[in-house]
Amino acid sequence: MPYAAHTWDPDRYLTYADERGRPFVDLLARVRADAPSTVVDLGCGPGNLTTLLAARWPGADVLGLDSSPEMIGKARELAGIRFQVADLREWRPAPGSVDVLVSNATLQWVPGHLELLPRLVQAVAPGGWLAFQVPGNFDEPSHTIRTELAAQEPYAAHLSGVAVPGSHDPAVYLDALAGLGCAVDAWETTYLHVLTGPDPVFTWVSGTGARPTLQALPDDLRADFEAEYKRRLAAAYPEREHGVVLPFRRIFVVGQAPE
Known part of the structure; x- marks a missing residue:
């Protein structure tokens, strides 16, 4: 999870737990580890997906790490898995100490995260696995509307330097890991999430990408910002008979460390 001076709401984040969890399952399907001893989930959030690691590899020592005390507090309600507060940066x-290293929807919050990849690969045992997934939808209205509003006064004065996520295309990650000697599988998928309820796209983004922006605003401005954000999102993502469709592009990378 993110690495800035804002806090996270596990319950808000879990509002669309099934939709947020599907990319994790798809990522894990391409990790061909048989019986790893040590599995680490970097940016484990509330821990609901870390349980899938423990279920797949019941003989492994599974550790979930996240920089958010709120998320780790929620994760520790789960039995049988160790969770710790830690900043992945x-x-x-120890070099070579992790058999499977997974990071789901976390690296996009770390500016310059390509520079972290050599150290992450170094942590993986020979023949072990590094697998991560990041959003790749930052050119979509769910993000561009936030950017446009944040640049306007009176909001801009409060939002300079606020944390915003970012990622690269699959080929960039492939080249980076291949250059470190890994065998790499990189791809992208666009999910069409069908959301229901009042202002569903706002509910989605306010739990993740837009949360630092909303928290940075003073109370007397946040309500106006949210109202305009909701209005523009409703126009960009109109409600259909079956719900509101949110296209969501995700970037997947699985690398096997050299023997």
Whole structure:
């Protein structure tokens, strides 16, 4: 999860737990580890997906790490898995100590995260696996509307330097990991999430990408910002008979470390 001076709401994040969890399942399907001893989930959030790692590899020591005390507090309600508060930028495991290293929807919050890849690969055991997934939808209205509003006064004065996510195309990650000697599988998928309820796209983004922006605004401005954000999102994502469709592009990368 993210790495900035804002806090996270596990319950809001879990509003669309099934939709958010599907990319994790699709990522994990391409990790061909048989019986790893050590599995680490970097940016584990509330831990609901970390349980899938423990279920797949019941003999492994599974550790979930996240920089958010709120998320780790929620994760520790789950039995049988270790969870710790840790910032992945400062995480320093022993070289070759992790058999499977997974990071789901986390690296996009770390500026310059390509520079972290050599250290992450170094942490993986020979023949082990590094697998991560990041959103690739930052040119979609769910994000561009936030950017446009944040640049306007009176909001702009409060939002300079606020955390915003970012990622690269699959080929960039493929080249980076291949250059480190990994065998790489990289791809992208656009999911069409059918959302229901009042202002569903706002509910989605306010739990993730837009949350730092909303938290940075003073109370007397946040309500106006949210109202206009909801209005523009409703126009960009009109309600259909079956719900509101949110296209969501995701970038997947699975690398096997050299033997």
